[in-house]
Amino acid sequence: MARISDVIEVFLKELISDSKNRTIEIQRNELAKYFDCSPSQINYVLTTRFDYVHGYYIESQRGGGGYIKIKKLTMDHRDGIYAILLKEIANGITKMKGNKLIVSLQERGVISEREAKIMKAAIDDTAIISPLNIKDEIRANILKNMLAAVLG
Amino acid sequence: MARISDVIEVFLKELISDSKNRTIEIQRNELAKYFDCSPSQINYVLTTRFDYVHGYYIESQRGGGGYIKIKKLTMDHRDGIYAILLKEIANGITKMKGNKLIVSLQERGVISEREAKIMKAAIDDTAIISPLNIKDEIRANILKNMLAAVLG
DNA sequence: AAATAAAAGTCAAAGAAGGTCAAATTATTT
DNA sequence: AAATAATTTGACCTTCTTTGACTTTTATTT
Numbered sequence: 001m002a003r004i005s006d007v008i009e010v011f012l013k014e015l016i017s018d019s020k021n022r023t024i025e026i027q028r029n030e031l032a033k034y035f036d037c038s039p040s041q042i043n044y045v046l047t048t049r050f051d052y053v054h055g056y057y058i059e060s061q062r063g064g065g066g067y068i069k070i071k072k073l074t075m076d077h078r079d080g081i082y083a084i085l086l087k088e089i090a091n092g093i094t095k096m097k098g099n100k101l102i103v104s105l106q107e108r109g110v111i112s113e114r115e116a117k118i119m120k121a122a123i124d125d126t127a128i129i130s131p132l133n134i135k136d137e138i139r140a141n142i143l144k145n146m147l148a149a150v151l152g
Numbered sequence: 153m154a155r156i157s158d159v160i161e162v163f164l165k166e167l168i169s170d171s172k173n174r175t176i177e178i179q180r181n182e183l184a185k186y187f188d189c190s191p192s193q194i195n196y197v198l199t200t201r202f203d204y205v206h207g208y209y210i211e212s213q214r215g216g217g218g219y220i221k222i223k224k225l226t227m228d229h230r231d232g233i234y235a236i237l238l239k240e241i242a243n244g245i246t247k248m249k250g251n252k253l254i255v256s257l258q259e260r261g262v263i264s265e266r267e268a269k270i271m272k273a274a275i276d277d278t279a280i281i282s283p284l285n286i287k288d289e290i291r292a293n294i295l296k297n298m299l300a301a302v303l304g
Numbered sequence: 305a306a307a308t309a310a311a312a313g314t315c316a317a318a319g320a321a322g323g324t325c326a327a328a329t330t331a332t333t334t
Numbered sequence: 335a336a337a338t339a340a341t342t343t344g345a346c347c348t349t350c351t352t353t354g355a356c357t358t359t360t361a362t363t364t
Contacts, residue, residue, distance in 0.1 A: 005352085066361090
């Protein structure tokens, strides 16, 4: 049941939304002790849920008095995201990657939940019946077209 | 002799009708163990009886703490539209017809302007690179998938 | 300045799910 | 009875999470 990673994710997001400046500072080992998990688990959560694509920025310092600072990017940090996404999609993208990308846009509030649903449905494997080798290419085209419709 | 697939189908449908939100979350291996069948049997039941044509929507997650979520689509007042769409789109639809359909849905207030834009972008010819003869079929699939996502 | 302590980072292996596909079997139609 | 369709099974695949040993960086003591 409930993955510890998800619990930590929710915890951090709550901290952030309660904070001034959408920025928090944590200590990795403290947090790990609090959730009774290994310290590297914290890194796992950060890299899978708080990276740039998800709309967060991270800064850290080692050594005594070290910390990890997590900052939630706002919309004005968003310009450029479109170009980055296009590059990421390039000439082909798997369904998994595409889905993650869509979720990250939703999390940033760029698209609504319904819009995310529509996009996911559009790039689903069941829809794109074609030889495997060009499936990802078609998916990439569809995704790029949809993004252009909303962001472009 | 009751087919195990039918038994599982009934079981799941009961769970759903007992649930809040017409949504349930199961674990594939648990369920398979419970019915003493192979895990892939569960997938078989899902793909043959719980796809969007049957009015269901499925979401899943692998890895530790993984699950399968089954949601029954609500078709309330849009019920008629849903049926018409399935029949009208059927196994193939041209870009022209698809666009008209989308516009009419927008006019009826079933989807927003942005959603219409996204959908049109998804079924555009520039996205679907494939032999002409199956182009309309792929387009139909994409469109059906998207509509099912919205009606859910 | 060197040694020590106190952080955080990395990476790979193990574990925990769910997914796919095709062969074998069983039911249903013709 | 033969042909076709639906179901069952199992071997193998992919994704995601957890854990832990080892590394690197920085601050504090000696």
